[in-house]
Amino acid sequence: MSATLTFARKRGLDTETWLQRLIVAAGVLFLLIALLMPLTTMLVKSLQNTAGEFIGLSNFVAYFSNAALTQSILNSLNIAIWTTVIVVSTAFVFAYALTRSGMVGKKGFRILTMLPLFAPSLLPALSMIYLFGNQGILKDWLPVDSIYGPVGIVMGLSFWAFPHALMILITAFSNSDARLYEAAKSMKTPPWRVFLTVTLPSVRYGLINTIFVIFTLTITDFGVAKVIGGQYNVLATDIYKQVVGQQNFQMGAVVSVILLLPALVSFIVERRVQRHQSAQLSSRAVPLQPQKSPLRDALLALFCTLVCGFLLLVVGMAVYASFITFWPYNMELSLNNYRFDMMDGGGWASYFNSLQMSAWTAVIGTAVIFLVAYMSEKIKPMPTARKLLQLLAMLPMAVPGIVLGLAYIFFFNHPQNPFNAIYGTMAILVLNTLVHFYTVCHLTAVTSLKQIDGEFEAVSASLKVPFYTTLRRVTLPLALPSVLDISVYLFVNAMTTVSAVVFLYSADTTLASVAVLHMDEAGDIAPAAAMAVLLMLTSLAAKTLHWLISHQILQRTQRWRQC
Amino acid sequence: MNTSTPYLQIEHLRKSFGSFTALDDISLDIQEGEFVCFLGPSGCGKTTLLRAIAGLEQQEEGAIVQAGQDVSVLPPQQRDFGIVFQSYALFPNLTVNDNIAYGLANMKIPRRERQQRVQGLLDQIHLPDIGDKFPGQLSGGQQQRVALARALATEPGLLLLDEPLSALDARVRLHLRNEICALQRKLGITTIMVTHDQDEALTMADRIVVMDHGRIAQIGTPEEIYQQPATEFVARFVGSMNLLPARVLDHRNLMLGRKEVQTPLILPVCAEGTLGFRPECVQLQDGPWGLDRDEHLVLQAQLDQVYFMGAFARLEMTLDAELPLVQVDLPVEQMQNLEAGVGQSLWLSIPKAALKFYPQAQQGGERYQPHAQPAEMSMGVAAMQVAGA
Numbered sequence: 034m035s036a037t038l039t040f041a042r043k044r045g046l047d048t049e050t051w052l053q054r055l056i057v058a059a060g061v062l063f064l065l066i067a068l069l070m071p072l073t074t075m076l077v078k079s080l081q082n083t084a085g086e087f088i089g090l091s092n093f094v095a096y097f098s099n100a101a102l103t104q105s106i107l108n109s110l111n112i113a114i115w116t117t118v119i120v121v122s123t124a125f126v127f128a129y130a131l132t133r134s135g136m137v138g139k140k141g142f143r144i145l146t147m148l149p150l151f152a153p154s155l156l157p158a159l160s161m162i163y164l165f166g167n168q169g170i171l172k173d174w175l176p177v178d179s180i181y182g183p184v185g186i187v188m189g190l191s192f193w194a195f196p197h198a199l200m201i202l203i204t205a206f207s208n209s210d211a212r213l214y215e216a217a218k219s220m221k222t223p224p225w226r227v228f229l230t231v232t233l234p235s236v237r238y239g240l241i242n243t244i245f246v247i248f249t250l251t252i253t254d255f256g257v258a259k260v261i262g263g264q265y266n267v268l269a270t271d272i273y274k275q276v277v278g279q280q281n282f283q284m285g286a287v288v289s290v291i292l293l294l295p296a297l298v299s300f301i302v303e304r305r306v307q308r309h310q311s312a313q314l315s316s317r318a319v320p321l322q323p324q325k326s327p328l329r330d331a332l333l334a335l336f337c338t339l340v341c342g343f344l345l346l347v348v349g350m351a352v353y354a355s356f357i358t359f360w361p362y363n364m365e366l367s368l369n370n371y372r373f374d375m376m377d378g379g380g381w382a383s384y385f386n387s388l389q390m391s392a393w394t395a396v397i398g399t400a401v402i403f404l405v406a407y408m409s410e411k412i413k414p415m416p417t418a419r420k421l422l423q424l425l426a427m428l429p430m431a432v433p434g435i436v437l438g439l440a441y442i443f444f445f446n447h448p449q450n451p452f453n454a455i456y457g458t459m460a461i462l463v464l465n466t467l468v469h470f471y472t473v474c475h476l477t478a479v480t481s482l483k484q485i486d487g488e489f490e491a492v493s494a495s496l497k498v499p500f501y502t503t504l505r506r507v508t509l510p511l512a513l514p515s516v517l518d519i520s521v522y523l524f525v526n527a528m529t530t531v532s533a534v535v536f537l538y539s540a541d542t543t544l545a546s547v548a549v550l551h552m553d554e555a556g557d558i559a560p561a562a563a564m565a566v567l568l569m570l571t572s573l574a575a576k577t578l579h580w581l582i583s584h585q586i587l588q589r590t591q592r593w594r595q596c
Numbered sequence: 597m598n599t600s601t602p603y604l605q606i607e608h609l610r611k612s613f614g615s616f617t618a619l620d621d622i623s624l625d626i627q628e629g630e631f632v633c634f635l636g637p638s639g640c641g642k643t644t645l646l647r648a649i650a651g652l653e654q655q656e657e658g659a660i661v662q663a664g665q666d667v668s669v670l671p672p673q674q675r676d677f678g679i680v681f682q683s684y685a686l687f688p689n690l691t692v693n694d695n696i697a698y699g700l701a702n703m704k705i706p707r708r709e710r711q712q713r714v715q716g717l718l719d720q721i722h723l724p725d726i727g728d729k730f731p732g733q734l735s736g737g738q739q740q741r742v743a744l745a746r747a748l749a750t751e752p753g754l755l756l757l758d759e760p761l762s763a764l765d766a767r768v769r770l771h772l773r774n775e776i777c778a779l780q781r782k783l784g785i786t787t788i789m790v791t792h793d794q795d796e797a798l799t800m801a802d803r804i805v806v807m808d809h810g811r812i813a814q815i816g817t818p819e820e821i822y823q824q825p826a827t828e829f830v831a832r833f834v835g836s837m838n839l840l841p842a843r844v845l846d847h848r849n850l851m852l853g854r855k856e857v858q859t860p861l862i863l864p865v866c867a868e869g870t871l872g873f874r875p876e877c878v879q880l881q882d883g884p885w886g887l888d889r890d891e892h893l894v895l896q897a898q899l900d901q902v903y904f905m906g907a908f909a910r911l912e913m914t915l916d917a918e919l920p921l922v923q924v925d926l927p928v929e930q931m932q933n934l935e936a937g938v939g940q941s942l943w944l945s946i947p948k949a950a951l952k953f954y955p956q957a958q959q960g961g962e963r964y965q966p967h968a969q970p971a972e973m974s975m976g977v978a979a980m981q982v983a984g985a
């Protein structure tokens with residue numbers, strides 16, 4: 034009996050379990066090296082002097098005794114609060130119109146609002162220059178002296194952050210329960226009271242969530258403030274100036290730590306709120322059918338037209354300006370601005386670098402993120418390691434791009450780091466971008482995996498089929514739509530991001546989004562706009578391809594989805 | 597059937613989730629070819645025990661020996677079983693054929709033979725023509741049978757079913773009960789089915805394992821479980837029973853409420869307990885005369901309500917204001933002869949063999965308050981009788 038027992042013990046850990054353990058361990062190791070260790074290194078740097086000696090909080094004392102620097106904290110807060118108020122209130126009405134009104138043309142409005150997602154955040158800033166700058170076409174409409182400053186930043190950020198807010202709020206409004214409205218109606222409740230007592234409470238969590246997401250996005254933004262901020266410094270641009278302008282890495286680390294704080298706080302609040310939201314709706318809720326109401330619908334349609342008009346104006350201005358030969362003296366249309374090889378920033382090579390970087394990020398990122406999500410959701414061994422994996426996967430959301438980029442310098446540029454070799458290569462750009470956008474992709478993967486029956490792994494074990502076969506034959510095909518979503522999300526964001534990669538490119542790996550920044554710095558605003566437009570068009574093309582694949586090909590090959 | 601070496605031996609199994617003990621010292625033997633049901637209320641650990649047998653949960657203590665081999669620490673891949681889950685867990689992107697052949701693919705069986713085996717299984721579940729459909733195109737009952745065929749395809753030595761019928765509507769459920777039983781008898785495969793439905797367990801199983809809070813309350817054939825419930829919990833859970841709290845006066849006499857009665861039972865030495873008997877074992881008598889008190893318990897009760905239940909009539913009677921109502925089931929024709937009106941006093945007799953006495957447990961005794969669930973009880977009786985068990 035005891036002989037069979039030891040025999041059984043030995044065979045207990047079979048190759049499959051070992052493989053699973055190996056992948057989980059690799060996942061944890063990956064996130065430790067690519068995320069946690071760089072951040073820790075940065076924290077340590079903020080407590081060191083230039084010689085690398087530990088000096089406690091002296092850097093922070095120096096920072097807070099410099100009024101010019103601390104002013105940026107107030108500036109950042111100011112920008113974030115204004116943008117959040119404007120974006121959330123606009124998106125609230127817009128989401129209400131799309132989900133609860135009988136307005137016509139909802140689909141068209143919805144598509145137009147997605148536009149900013151495909152543009153680099155530098156694009157609205159460049160548009161602002163053409164619209165309201167010294168030679169802007171709408172210069173006289175501007176109530177303040179100059180667009181370079183808080184007004185420009187807030188307008189540019191509002192454009193860029195709007196679709197993010199709208200997405201969350203549409204989800205919140207969609208979780209309606211018609212039975213509550215019928216009950217209210219049967220009690221002859223006036224509409225404004227229905228709104229206050231039924232509608233508002235049902236979107237409460239979504240609204241709080243939106244506020245925190247937008248606040249985080251805007252307080253950590255780098256691109257818009259860099260282009261149109263002028264003398265108005267914010268935290269993210271301070272980091273850039275400390276590091277690139279003054280080579281003061283320690284102070285860069287200090288500002289980064291300060292910028293991490295609000296992001297971390299709002300991240301924690303947001304996670305809490307998220308938990309409430311999912312538990313809110315009962316499974317027996319009846320979805321609400323929007324009613325027609327001519328006056329209200331007409332007013333809402335007018336509002337939506339104005340908002341979409343603004344979005345189109347911003348995009349259209351950049352596109353138009355990119356074709357103008359020499360603003361404002363030679364208004365003839367030409368492709369002169371697209372001859373990037375004549376300008377700073379790396380020319381067309383940087384565009385192809387961007388394409389290459391985005392493609393790698395999409396391919397590798399999707400594979401890594403999906404595999405890690407699969408391991409953390411569907412596999413039994415090593416529960417503690419899997420918990421850690423889930424926790425680490427949530428962290429990138431709280432880390433501003435520019436902070437992550439700086440952390441990468443500290444960690445990977447260290448001569449003793451064995452990974453030092455990837456510094457200055459395409460690999461570090463891919464790694465950094467992947468980690469920067471990790472969380473949203475991870476959540477997408479986890480959500481779709483959770484919808485897949487949890488017993489598939491048990492069934493295949495009972496049929497002696499290894500887990501990777503079931504992953505390939507069943508789980509992956511079932512999750513294919515979300516896998517495609519993840520890859521296009523990674524591609525588009527890798528194309529348009531500036532903040533994290535601005536510290537990490539080398540002469541051989543210049544990127545298009547960074548080129549926009551440099552051309553703008555050099556005063557070549559029109560070519561900068563042209564490159565930004567090109568990035569937007571590329572992202573739109575990727576999205577169109579994604580749409581074609583998911584709507585045409587999936588429908589033909591995945592016949593079972595129709596039943 | 598070889599009764600000397602059981603096919604499956606479970607010895608002192610213990611499993612906890614954090615501080616919660618889900619399985620507490622479970623020991624059980626199952627013979628080859630036997631159909632065993634794990635029966636118990638939701639949350640009592642049935643699924644956990646089934647998953648431990650499959651290797652999907654790892655127990656902290658105890659051993660599992662299957663077909664002479666100690667499988668206690670083997671992963672599920674290395675054990676020999678087929679399983680059907682409550683959700684069926686059919687792969688929605690594969691056709692019925694591919695679902696059933698899923699486990700055959702890596703068994704190095706020639707393609708033709710594989711197809712034959714799949715078709716044979718489809719014939720056995722009486723769905724020969726659905727091979728090219730996807731699970732989403734099938735009804736719940738069909739999906740259930742496909743899941744069964746998939747579990748049987750690799751010809752496992754042990755079939756595990758976790759509430760396989762609970763997601764179906766009542767008619768389909770009755771039909772599939774018979775079909776599963778017939779298939780199991782035909783194949784002679786050792787089968788364990790988890791259910792919280794007592795009718796299912798009573799009609800399908802060779803033996804029933806009644807579970808309560810992670811422990812085994814009783815193991816026995818359906819007749820034993822129904823006629824000789826070992827504990828008050830089993831009595832309450834299986835079928836329905838009148839359970840009257842009683843104070844023991846001496847070895848033959850009880851206080852039921854404010855009434856002193858003589859029982860035909862020899863009572864154990866204790867202070868309090870519960871007297872139980874099934875509603876259908878009660879006989880109405882014209883009077884207390886001529887009844888042997890060594891063979892019958894004789895009670896007088898007042899008729900409260902009469903419910904027509906179809907095949908029988910349910911009488912609710914008050915024995916004593918302090919006691920729960922006593923339920924008596926009578927065949928309808930007997931009821932028609934009875935000329936009793938509500939409020940009238942009647943004499944009841946219960947034969948000794950139908951009487952149970954459960955001494956009150958010293959600790960945890962209040963877990964089963966006598967008054968706890970009279971409403972559910974009466975529903976249970978009806979279901980029991982309709983099912984004809």
Ligand SMILES: Nc1ncnc2c1ncn2[C@@H]1O[C@H](COP(=O)(O)OP(=O)(O)O)[C@@H](O)[C@H]1O
Pocket residue numbers: 613618636637638639640641642643644645
């Ligand atoms: N993975 C788990 N983690 C924590 N508790 C669990 C887990 N699985 C089951 N339990 C608990 O163990 C108890 C028994 O569960 P289960 O075996 O599923 O009950 P049954 O199948 O009899 O309804 C329940 O109280 C349940 O909450």
Ligand SMILES: [Mg+2]
Pocket residue numbers: 642643759790
């Ligand atoms: Mg269960």
